[in-house]
Amino acid sequence: MTTGSITSYRSDMRAGRDGFAQLLRAEWTKFTTVRGWVIGLVAGALVIVLLGLFAAASSHATCNGQACNHSVPVGPGGEAVTDSFYFVHRPLAGNGSITVRVTSLTGGSTSHDLGGPATAGLQPWSKAGIIIKESIKQGSAYAAMMVTGSHGVRMQYDYTGDTAGLAGAVSTASPRWMRLARSGDTITGYESANGTAWTKVGTARLAGLSPAGQAGLFATSPAYTQVTSQRLLGSGGIVGPTLATAVFDHVSLHGTWPGGAWRGSLIGGGASSVYPVQGGGYHQAGGRFTMGGSGDIAAAVAGAGNPGRAIEHSLVGAFAGLIALVVVAAMFITAEYRRGLIRTTLIACPRRGRVLVAKAVVIGAVAFVAGLAGAAAAVTLGERLLRDNGNFVYPVTPLTEVRVVAGTAALFAVAAVLAVGIGAILRRSAAAVTAVIVVIVLPYILAVPHVLPVGAGQWLLRITPAAGFAIQQSIPQYPQVSNAYTPSNGYYPLAPWAGFAVLCGYAALALGLAIVLLRRRDA
Amino acid sequence: MDSRNSFGADRPGGRPRESGIPGTAPSLPAVPSLPGMEATIEVTDLRKRFGPAVALDGMSFTVLPGQVTGFVGPNGAGKSTTMRVILGLDAADAGSALVGGRPYRSLRHPLSHVGALLDAAALQPSRSARNHLLWLAHSQGLTAGRVDEVIGQAGLASAALRKAGGYSLGMRQRLGIAAALLGDPPVIMLDEPFNGMDPEGIVWMRGFLRSLAAQGRAVLVSSHLMSELQDTADHLVVIGRGKVIADTSVAALIAAASSGRVTLRTTARPDAMTVLANTGATVATAGRDTLTIAGLAADKIVAPLGESRVPFAEVSAHRATLEEAYLELTRDAVEFRAAAASGGPGASSPQSDSKEAAR
Numbered sequence: 002m003t004t005g006s007i008t009s010y011r012s013d014m015r016a017g018r019d020g021f022a023q024l025l026r027a028e029w030t031k032f033t034t035v036r037g038w039v040i041g042l043v044a045g046a047l048v049i050v051l052l053g054l055f056a057a058a059s060s061h062a063t064c065n066g067q068a069c070n071h072s073v074p075v076g077p078g079g080e081a082v083t084d085s086f087y088f089v090h091r092p093l094a095g096n097g098s099i100t101v102r103v104t105s106l107t108g109g110s111t112s113h114d115l116g117g118p119a120t121a122g123l124q125p126w127s128k129a130g131i132i133i134k135e136s137i138k139q140g141s142a143y144a145a146m147m148v149t150g151s152h153g154v155r156m157q158y159d160y161t162g163d164t165a166g167l168a169g170a171v172s173t174a175s176p177r178w179m180r181l182a183r184s185g186d187t188i189t190g191y192e193s194a195n196g197t198a199w200t201k202v203g204t205a206r207l208a209g210l211s212p213a214g215q216a217g218l219f220a221t222s223p224a225y226t227q228v229t230s231q232r233l234l235g236s237g238g239i240v241g242p243t244l245a246t247a248v249f250d251h252v253s254l255h256g257t258w259p260g261g262a263w264r265g266s267l268i269g270g271g272a273s274s275v276y277p278v279q280g281g282g283y284h285q286a287g288g289r290f291t292m293g294g295s296g297d298i299a300a301a302v303a304g305a306g307n308p309g310r311a312i313e314h315s316l317v318g319a320f321a322g323l324i325a326l327v328v329v330a331a332m333f334i335t336a337e338y339r340r341g342l343i344r345t346t347l348i349a350c351p352r353r354g355r356v357l358v359a360k361a362v363v364i365g366a367v368a369f370v371a372g373l374a375g376a377a378a379a380v381t382l383g384e385r386l387l388r389d390n391g392n393f394v395y396p397v398t399p400l401t402e403v404r405v406v407a408g409t410a411a412l413f414a415v416a417a418v419l420a421v422g423i424g425a426i427l428r429r430s431a432a433a434v435t436a437v438i439v440v441i442v443l444p445y446i447l448a449v450p451h452v453l454p455v456g457a458g459q460w461l462l463r464i465t466p467a468a469g470f471a472i473q474q475s476i477p478q479y480p481q482v483s484n485a486y487t488p489s490n491g492y493y494p495l496a497p498w499a500g501f502a503v504l505c506g507y508a509a510l511a512l513g514l515a516i517v518l519l520r521r522r523d524a
Numbered sequence: 525m526d527s528r529n530s531f532g533a534d535r536p537g538g539r540p541r542e543s544g545i546p547g548t549a550p551s552l553p554a555v556p557s558l559p560g561m562e563a564t565i566e567v568t569d570l571r572k573r574f575g576p577a578v579a580l581d582g583m584s585f586t587v588l589p590g591q592v593t594g595f596v597g598p599n600g601a602g603k604s605t606t607m608r609v610i611l612g613l614d615a616a617d618a619g620s621a622l623v624g625g626r627p628y629r630s631l632r633h634p635l636s637h638v639g640a641l642l643d644a645a646a647l648q649p650s651r652s653a654r655n656h657l658l659w660l661a662h663s664q665g666l667t668a669g670r671v672d673e674v675i676g677q678a679g680l681a682s683a684a685l686r687k688a689g690g691y692s693l694g695m696r697q698r699l700g701i702a703a704a705l706l707g708d709p710p711v712i713m714l715d716e717p718f719n720g721m722d723p724e725g726i727v728w729m730r731g732f733l734r735s736l737a738a739q740g741r742a743v744l745v746s747s748h749l750m751s752e753l754q755d756t757a758d759h760l761v762v763i764g765r766g767k768v769i770a771d772t773s774v775a776a777l778i779a780a781a782s783s784g785r786v787t788l789r790t791t792a793r794p795d796a797m798t799v800l801a802n803t804g805a806t807v808a809t810a811g812r813d814t815l816t817i818a819g820l821a822a823d824k825i826v827a828p829l830g831e832s833r834v835p836f837a838e839v840s841a842h843r844a845t846l847e848e849a850y851l852e853l854t855r856d857a858v859e860f861r862a863a864a865a866s867g868g869p870g871a872s873s874p875q876s877d878s879k880e881a882a883r
Contacts, residue, residue, distance in 0.1 A: 009563035009589040010740035012636060012708035017665020019632045027663035034655035035648055341646035344613055345703070348640055349663040351612050351629040523614040 024350055024359035031333075032363055038329045042367060045325035045413075046375035052318025053379030057386035062308055062393070073301060073309060073393050074140030074269070076160040077207075081309060081395045083223075084139040084160075085269030085296025087281030088132070090217030097256015098182035099131050099216050102196065103148050104173045105248040108222055122243075125151040126483045127222035129247030129294070131181050133188055134215050135207070139269050144188035144205040145219065145298065146179035150245070154179065155481070156190035158205035160300045163481040166192045166202040178251070186210040196251065217263065220247045220294030223483045224277040226304065242277040242295050249290040269296055276301075297483075301395065303476050303491045304484040309393040311491045313405055313473040315383020319412070320445050320470075322375055326413055327437045330364045330420035335430040347524050354516045361421050361512055365414040372413030376406045397475045408472030408501065415501075415508045416441055419466060422511025425519055440507070441466040449488040458487075459494040466507040468493070471500025562624035562637065563589030563710035563742040570609055570619035572766075579605045580616065581766035587744045589710065592737045594757030594774075595746040598854055602766040603746040604642070607715050611640055623711055635664045639704030640713045644696035644720070649689025653680060653699050656688055657706060664707055671706070678702035679728065693720025701732070712736055713744045718752045730756045750850035764854050774846065781849035785842035786822045788815045792834050799832045800825065816842055 017023070032038055076082040093099075108123030130147030144158035146166075154166030154177055171177045178193035186209065190202040222245035265283050269276070276296055283292030303311050334357075337343040350356045380402070387394050397405075419441065424433040444467035448458030462468050471493035478486050486492040493500055565587035572580040580602050587593045595603055608614040610621040612628035623631065623638050631637045647656060657671040675684045678698040683691070688699065697717055704712055714733075718726055733756055737743045747753055753760070753774075760777055762770040770777060790796045791813055800807045805820035817825060822839050829836055844852075 008740050009742075010710040011562070012710070014636070014670070014708045016633055016636060017667075019665060023663055023665045027659045030655065030659035030662050031648075031651075034651045034659065037650055336648060340648060341643050342648060344608075344611075344642055345646050345660070346663075347613060348611050348638075348642075349635055349660055351631065351634055523608070 021355060021359065024355055025362060027349070028359045028363040032367060035336075038333065041325050041329040042371045045322040045329070046371040046378075047322075048325060049316065049318045049322040049372075049375030049409075050378045050382070052321055053315035053383045054386060056317045057315045057383035058390070060310060060314065060387060060390060060392055062391040073395075075396055076140050076300065077142045078159065078161060079396060079398055080160065081301035081393075082140055082160040083269075083276045083297040083299055083301050084141075085276050085278045086219045086221030086298055087283065087292055087294030088134075088137065088215070088217060088219050088266045088268050089263050089283050089290060089292060090134075090137070090215045090266065091254075091258050091260040091263055093133060093183065093214050093216040094257040094259050095212045096182075096184050097216075097254065097258065098180055099133070099255075100178065100180040100251070100253045101131050101218065101249045102176050102178050102251040103129060103171050103247055103249055104176045106148050106150065106171050106245060107247075108150065108243060108245045123150040123245060124222050124225065124243050124483060125149070126297070126299075126481060127243065127245035128155070128157075128298070129220035129245060129249075129292070130179055130218070132216065132219045132298075133181050133183055135210060137215055137266055137268060142207040142210055143298070144181060144190065144207060146181055146190040146192065146202065147219075148177050148179075148247070150222075152481070154192050154202065156203040156205070157298070157481065158188070159207060160298065161477075161479065162205060163479075164190075164203035166190075166200075167194065181216070183214075183216075183256075216258075218247075218249050218252070218283075218290055218292060219298070220245055220281065220292045221296045221298060222294065223297040223299075226483075226485060240277055242279040244279045244281070244293050244295045246291065246293040249292070250288050252288060252290070265292075299482045300477070300479050302479065302482050302484040302486075303395065304486075309395045310387050311395050311475050312380050312384055312397060312402060313475050313491060314387065315379045316376060316405070316409055316473050318379065319372075319376070319409055319473065320442050322372070323413065323416055324438060324442055326368050326371065326417055327420045327441070328434050330368065330417035331424040331433040331437060332430055333364050334360060334421050334424040335428060335433050338428040339430060344524050353519045357421070357425055357512065357516050357519055361418045364417045364421055368417035369410045369414035372410035373407065376409035380406050395476050401475050404497065405473055405475050408497065411501065412469045412472055412504065415469060415504050416466070419504070419508040419511050422508060422513075422515040425515035426511065441469070441504075443467075445470055455487050462488060462500070463494050463503070466504045468495050468500040469504030471495050472497045563740060564622075564624060565610060565711060565713070565742060565744060566620075566622045566625070567606065567610065568620045568622075570606065570616045570621060572605060572609065572614065572616045578766055580609070580619075583619070583763065583767055585761045585768050585771050587711070587742045587761075588759070589740050589742045590737055591758035592733050592743045592745060592753075592756055593759045593761060594750075594753035595744050595761050595763070596750055596753065596850060597748065597763035597769075599748050601763045601854075603748075603763065604715055605766075606763075607640070607642060607713055607744075607746065610713065611638070611642070633664050633707060635660065635707030635709060637707070637709050638711045638713060639707060639709040640715075641697070641700035641704045641717055642715045644693060644700045644717075647688040647691075647696065647699070650687055652685050653688050653691065653702075654684040656699065657702055660703055660706055666706060674702040674705045677705055694722055694725045697721055697725070697729075701729075710740070711742045711744075715746045716748070717745060718747060718749075726752070750847045751845075754846045762850060762853050769853050777849050777853075778844055778846060781844035781852055782842050784818055784821075785844075786817045786820065786825060787838075787840050787842045788817060788825065788836055789813055789838040790815065790829075790834065790836040792836075795832070795834045796829060796836065799828050799834055803828055813837075 073081045074084045106129050108127050127150040128147040130145055132143055132145035134143035135141035142159055146156050148154055148171040153168035156164045178196045180191040182189050187206050189204045191199045192202050193199045222243040225241045225243050267281055279295035281294040283290055337346060346356060347353060384394055420437045423436050427433045444461035444465040447453045448461045474491055474493050474497050478492050568584050570580045570583040583606055597603055609616045658668060661671050675681055678701045680698050680702060717729055733743055733745060757774055759773050761768055793813060796815060797807050800817055806818045808816045810816040825839055
């Protein structure tokens with residue numbers, strides 16, 4: 002017997018590389034070799050495009066039987082703005098200042114005349130004061146000091162800037178003194194309660210402000226809106242213009258004011274106005290000006306009062322595409338449990354945490370690509386279609402457009418990771434798919450078309466993974482602009498990246514728990 | 525296949541057999557200490573419970589290179605659980621399982637250390653057999669070329685591009701074998717590989733397993749049917765109720781089961797039984813004209829039969845089949861299982877079983 006001569010088998014095969022890249026490659030091969038998964042992913046991308054184009058195609062803006070093609074003014078920052086007010090103005094050449102006292106700001110709805118309810122009085126953001134503006138052209142740069150309906154004295158500039166001054170309402174007993182001083186392209190706002198003790202409110206640098214500008218008094222009052230119904234693809238409501246009336250005196254000017262006399266101009270009013278505007282006017286008696294104005298000087302926001310469409314209007318199909326994706330992503334792991342294939346996987350890759358991470362990376366990457374393709378096509382084609390149908394599409398910076406499109410792709414990627422995590426925890430296809438849809442798609446469906454009351458819907462969009470949809474919001478929310486900032490108007494309760502972070506948190510939690518359980522459980 | 529084989533290339537049956545005794549450790553000397561001795565599985569005192577059920581109760585054995593080790597026991601004896609613990613899938617409550625001296629979970633490129641087939645049905649049905657092997661290969665940094673090699677070795681070349689969902693169980697077993705060979709490992713571990721195979725496949729599998737062992741690999745093959753291993757295994761680890769009952773070479777096991785028994789063929793069976801019983805021997809009927817006698821040597825049988833003029837045709841030393849030897853060994857374990865399955869630990873007899881059923 003020659004037991005000593007037994008030689009253990011030694012392979013002459015070269016050992017392969019061992020590392021995370023090999024795991025990724027294996028998971029990639031797994032994904033691409035199941036045709037149903039690839040088809041599901043492509044279907045998810047197509048659903049985004051098709052539903053998006055359907056939404057864009059069914060969104061017509063018709064004015065007297067024709068496409069409206071509203072021209073909405075664009076501010077210095079490239080954003081759409083509302084620039085409608087009554088302006089009593091004179092040219093200001095070079096440096097100088099204007100000082101006034103406001104003793105009254107009152108309001109009254111004029112929508113009664115238009116058949117609407119006559120309930121709206123002074124609006125919280127009705128405003129009157131002094132303004133230095135590049136020109137009387139809508140959308141031109143400006144800085145202004147103003148009293149408001151219920152937000153006290155403010156200094157505002159270039160449609161998005163807003164600084165608070167003295168609080169409290171204006172009245173004869175409690176008047177407000179305000180001053181704007183221009184030096185080059187810098188304008189400083191001051192306020193005073195008595196005309197002697199002055200406080201600086203803020204400074205605005207209006208880059209490229211030309212020396213020849215228009216300055217004077219203004220009054221305006223934003224549209225009254227009452228939301229009556231909200232649907233997935235839009236909202237219905239009563240919208241009416243409002244009017245604010247202000248009384249000014251103690252007008253004093255310093256510097257070079259070459260015009261010689263005050264002129265009254267209705268900025269942005271008239272029949273072609275997109276924003277509901279009543280009109281306005283003024284009369285002067287001695288040093289006392291009484292003027293009424295309607296409209297707003299602020300960034301345009303998407304809502305019942307505004308006919309425009311945000312670019313993400315054509316991403317309405319994202320939730321449906323997400324359903325297809327979630328099914329594929331959950332199956333990517335649960336199918337292994339169903340067949341016992343998970344054991345083969347863990348025999349090949351005993352380091353279990355890395356297996357799950359590799360799976361998450363692969364499904365996240367393919368979901369990102371699918372989401373990117375779907376969202377880019379939907380937004381690009383949808384934008385064109387919306388314009389062709391006479392809609393005004395809110396202009397956004399290229400960076401914002403990239404954030405909306407790539408953010409939708411990232412939403413898909415992170416949702417896929419969440420699905421893999423939940424799939425690994427539950428180990429059952431049906432349960433995992435249901436769970437993921439319940440936590441991410443259902444809250445969106447309940448909140449955005451307002452199946453639930455606005456408040457409840459907003460809470461869902463704060464605390465569930467559906468918060469991630471906020472990444473699609475392209476038009477910012479401004480506290481100084483009255484609007485129904487509801488999900489159906491495209492406004493999420495959390496800022497885009499904050500909402501996305503909530504989703505990421507859930508995905509990380511699910512994946513982390515899945516890794517712990519995978520390590521602990523017998524396979 | 526491999527020119528560096530030190531032996532066994534001439535004839536599968538020509539491998540050396542060690543002379544183990546039932547119940548004792550294998551007697552290959554100092555194997556783990558030899559250089560390059562990766563082809564071993566060492567299982568030491570494994571214990572595992574699933575809730576109240578004891579699955580492994582101090583399981584210990586060693587699988588050595590160059591031979592096929594049969595891993596046999598009734599269903600539920602703990603074969604699959606042991607294999608899952610060896611592969612790092614299940615965690616044992618106590619004890620250790622080492623492959624080539626290392627815990628499985630610490631292995632890099634594990635498929636080049638151990639090739640395992642646990643469940644031939646563990647496949648994504650819509651994925652082709654070749655693609656199934658391809659992702660496994662990619663996980664080990666291996667190429668598609670290696671995939672095609674093992675497809676050829678497993679005899680699947682003509683069906684490799686078909687979806688695995690359409691495979692018969694026998695073809696799935698071949699696919700599992702291909703997967704186990706992927707990393708060209710020194711240790712091969714197969715759970716019930718004969719299940720669902722047609723006779724031709726069984727013959728192929730036997731030859732294949734022997735050729736793997738002949739190359740110096742350690743081959744562990746589980747089965748609940750000893751007959752499947754009759755002409756395949758060199759060594760046997762017989763288990764029952766979660767522990768090893770016998771750890772022995774096949775030759776020694778058969779010898780032990782056959783020891784001292786004599787087979788007698790006679791046309792006058794009742795007469796022969798009476799005569800032989802009177803001498804004090806234990807006599808059992810083994811067929812219409814066949815008796816098995818224990819406690820009396822063959823030459824001592826002939827004389828009393830002659831004296832009593834009982835005709836007989838043949839007297840020979842009894843050679844037990846592997847199946848008989850196995851049944852002898854595992855009888856306790858099987859009885860325990862039958863009782864436990866029908867009525868729990870309390871129901872220990874057929875009578876109580878029927879009472880349970882009557883209620």
